[in-house]
Amino acid sequence: MAGLKMISEELELEKSLTLGSFTTSIEQIRTRLKAYNSLLAQIDVAQAELVEEEKRLKHMTSDMLTGVASKYGKDSYEYKLAGGTRRSERKRPVHKSKPVLPD
Template sequence: MGRRKRNSRTLGKAELRLASVKSISHTLDVGEGLTVKDYTEKIEKMRQSLEAYNTTLSTIDILLTQLVENEQELADYSEKLLRGIAYKYGNNSHEYQMAGGTRKSDRKRAVRQSVVLPK
């Protein structure tokens, strides 16, 4: 399951507002640096940031999938290697223990407890 991508309601509202403001004038300047050109640039900057964020999330999803696959592949390989050592030297050998296995003679057997029934 991929990470949830982000959307911006603020960006959507700003785009609608820009369209409305442009219907007044494409070169509107209300003073104090508030112009249609600057508003357009800020909207584009936000759009690019959002796109970069969502693209990065997709990249992270791919990397996580690769990491999990590589981890499983390594675990399988480790298990096969230990089984190979058990086959070659036996699962009660010192070599098997040196490779990280538990020798057969070192395993504790489960002790069954007898159930005492009341009279």
């Protein structure tokens, strides 16, 4: 911009290419960029709030399941309805035996 002003304060290359229209366009972009950055900041705040709410909900879900287990037991149908896996329905781990190598 400074270089263009050094050429002429009222530089006009064509009817629509003037130093004034160039300056106006730069200011419009700055205004839009400022608004855009403001919106991004608002989105960042909203995202952080959402993450915190999700964490609280995760803890609450765990506490609810623990409460159901405490009241009805971990092998109850109520525990299963609340999202838990009944103890009697858990798969038992299968241990593979190691092959014996001949001497």
